[in-house]
Amino acid sequence: MEEGKMDENEWGYHGEGNKSLVVAHAQRCVVLRFLKFPPNRKKTSEEIFQHLQNIVDFGKNVMKEFLGENYVHCGEVVQLPLEFVKQLCLKIQSERPESRCDKDLDTLSGYAMCLPNLTRLQTYRFAEHRPILCVEIKPKCGFIPFSSDVTHEMKHKVCRYCMHQHLKVATGKWKQISKYCPLDLYSGNKQRMHFALKSLLQEAQNNLKIFKNGELIYGCKDARSPVADWSELAHHLKPFFFPSNGLASGPHCTRAVIRELVHVITRVLLSGSDKGRAGTLSPGLGPQGPRVCEASPFSRSLRCQGKNTPERSGLPKGCLLYKTLQVQMLDLLDIEGLYPLYNRVERYLEEFPEERKTLQIDGPYDEAFYQKLLDLSTEDDGTVAFALTKVQQYRVAMTAKDCSIMIALSPCLQDARKYLQG
Ligand SMILES: O=P(O)(O)O[C@@H]1[C@@H](OP(=O)(O)O)[C@H](OP(=O)(O)O)[C@H](O)[C@H](OP(=O)(O)O)[C@H]1OP(=O)(O)O
Numbered sequence: 001m002e003e004g005k006m007d008e009n010e011w012g013y014h015g016e017g018n019k020s021l022v023v024a025h026a027q028r029c030v031v032l033r034f035l036k037f038p039p040n041r042k043k044t045s046e047e048i049f050q051h052l053q054n055i056v057d058f059g060k061n062v063m064k065e066f067l068g069e070n071y072v073h074c075g076e077v078v079q080l081p082l083e084f085v086k087q088l089c090l091k092i093q094s095e096r097p098e099s100r101c102d103k104d105l106d107t108l109s110g111y112a113m114c115l116p117n118l119t120r121l122q123t124y125r126f127a128e129h130r131p132i133l134c135v136e137i138k139p140k141c142g143f144i145p146f147s148s149d150v151t152h153e154m155k156h157k158v159c160r161y162c163m164h165q166h167l168k169v170a171t172g173k174w175k176q177i178s179k180y181c182p183l184d185l186y187s188g189n190k191q192r193m194h195f196a197l198k199s200l201l202q203e204a205q206n207n208l209k210i211f212k213n214g215e216l217i218y219g220c221k222d223a224r225s226p227v228a229d230w231s232e233l234a235h236h237l238k239p240f241f242f243p244s245n246g247l248a249s250g251p252h253c254t255r256a257v258i259r260e261l262v263h264v265i266t267r268v269l270l271s272g273s274d275k276g277r278a279g280t281l282s283p284g285l286g287p288q289g290p291r292v293c294e295a296s297p298f299s300r301s302l303r304c305q306g307k308n309t310p311e312r313s314g315l316p317k318g319c320l321l322y323k324t325l326q327v328q329m330l331d332l333l334d335i336e337g338l339y340p341l342y343n344r345v346e347r348y349l350e351e352f353p354e355e356r357k358t359l360q361i362d363g364p365y366d367e368a369f370y371q372k373l374l375d376l377s378t379e380d381d382g383t384v385a386f387a388l389t390k391v392q393q394y395r396v397a398m399t400a401k402d403c404s405i406m407i408a409l410s411p412c413l414q415d416a417r418k419y420l421q422g
């Protein structure tokens with residue numbers, strides 16, 4: 001990137017979360033990811049640079065190690081002209097959802113992360129200028145806590161996502177409770193996965209977005225977003241999934257196209273053999289805890305019909321969902337077991353603040369940091385070292401519980417029929 005020649009008119013608002021705001025280049029397949037802060041939260045440029053560098057190092061030396069080289073894009077920290085950032089911030093302000101405007105883009109440091117635009121990712125297998133569809137899924141936590149430290153019985157039966165739905169609807173964040181349950185998606189059982197994906201398509205909230213050629217075509221910004229329109233989505237998808245029933249329009253066509261989409265996403269989610277070290281976390285992190293969440297409408301309807309809960313077919317070991325779940329399970333103790341250990345570390349640091357650096361509390365996230373994460377023992381020997389390892393494992397698990405999976409799809413040329421490659 002030629003940072004000296006930055007023109008805000010070449011960039012457009014792309015999206016944002018709680019911590020960062022992303023702008024995309026109009027022609028090139030790159031994005032800039034800026035940090036956001038509440039107004040008056042002043043951070044020095046040096047602090048912002050370090051924060052961003054830590055994110056890059058964490059991606060490179062921790063998440064990539066666990067999930068595999070091909071599944072994590074770390075980007076790099078770039079320094080931008082302050083005038084460019086100021087103008088860009090003014091330009092995009094009107095496009096931001098109101099619910100996200102409690103935080104401001106950092107316009108003072110001039111630092112941001114530059115990453116490939118994953119919604120327009122082209123690989124060598126695709127001919128140029130072919131349409132690209134990108135499905136972004138934030139699957140959230142795929143297991144029910146198995147820690148003996150959990151004191152609330154309900155937490156052993158209902159997953160965090162499903163419990164959270166009630167809070168989110170009660171506080172007005174979303175209009176209605178979703179039928180999606182992460183345990184269905186992570187089950188490896190195709191029927192359950194199809195149900196989970198259809199539920200996401202019905203009530204996307206912040207867990208599903210669909211982009212076509214880099215433009216958001218499906219997904220909601222907040223509770224005020226219009227109701228999801230499947231026929232409009234199917235219209236966008238038709239060039240990718242010509243319905244196998246041969247119908248070119250109408251509700252049957254819409255359903256057929258959506259079904260194709262769900263089947264392709266399932267196939268992609270179950271595929272993959274990229275090596276990552278998450279597999280090496282076993283046997284410590286084998287399937288544990290209940291297989292189903294009692295709040296999932298899928299398992300509830302089976303129970304009503306007097307059928308057994310479906311078998312967990314199990315995820316294939318190489319697939320990204322499997323690896324993500326393994327990393328999530330680094331949360332071995334649940335917050336209830338972890339909190340006393342967190343307090344132990346905090347008390348120690350109050351007494352010995354100079355140890356912060358040696359203990360790598362805030363990084364650097366290097367190989368040594370990563371190696372300590374591989375110790376899965378849960379026998380508390382009363383040391384600060386044990387407590388710190390569990391706290392850092394918890395932080396990594398939380399990253400995996402909140403990460404997004406971006407699936408890029410494009411028609412292949414080999415076959416005369418339209419055929420998708422993910
Ligand atoms: O705690 P959760 O499960 O509500 O997750 C938070 C997310 O809420 P969600 O449930 O996905 O709507 C939340 O997403 P939203 O801002 O609600 O879109 C953030 O991703 C938050 O991450 P961070 O702490 O800002 O880095 C997430 O917080 P962390 O728990 O990952 O810190």
Ligand SMILES: Nc1ncnc2c1ncn2[C@@H]1O[C@H](COP(=O)(O)OP(=O)(O)OP(=O)(O)O)[C@@H](O)[C@H]1O
Nearest residue numbers: 015016017018019020022031115116117118119402
């Ligand atoms: N490299 C990328 N390519 C394309 N789109 C991206 C990229 N990085 C982020 N995005 C888009 O920007 C949105 C916000 O980014 P991101 O999730 O990183 O924000 P965040 O503030 O860290 O999220 P959170 O709310 O989880 O803290 C994403 O949901 C995704 O749609």
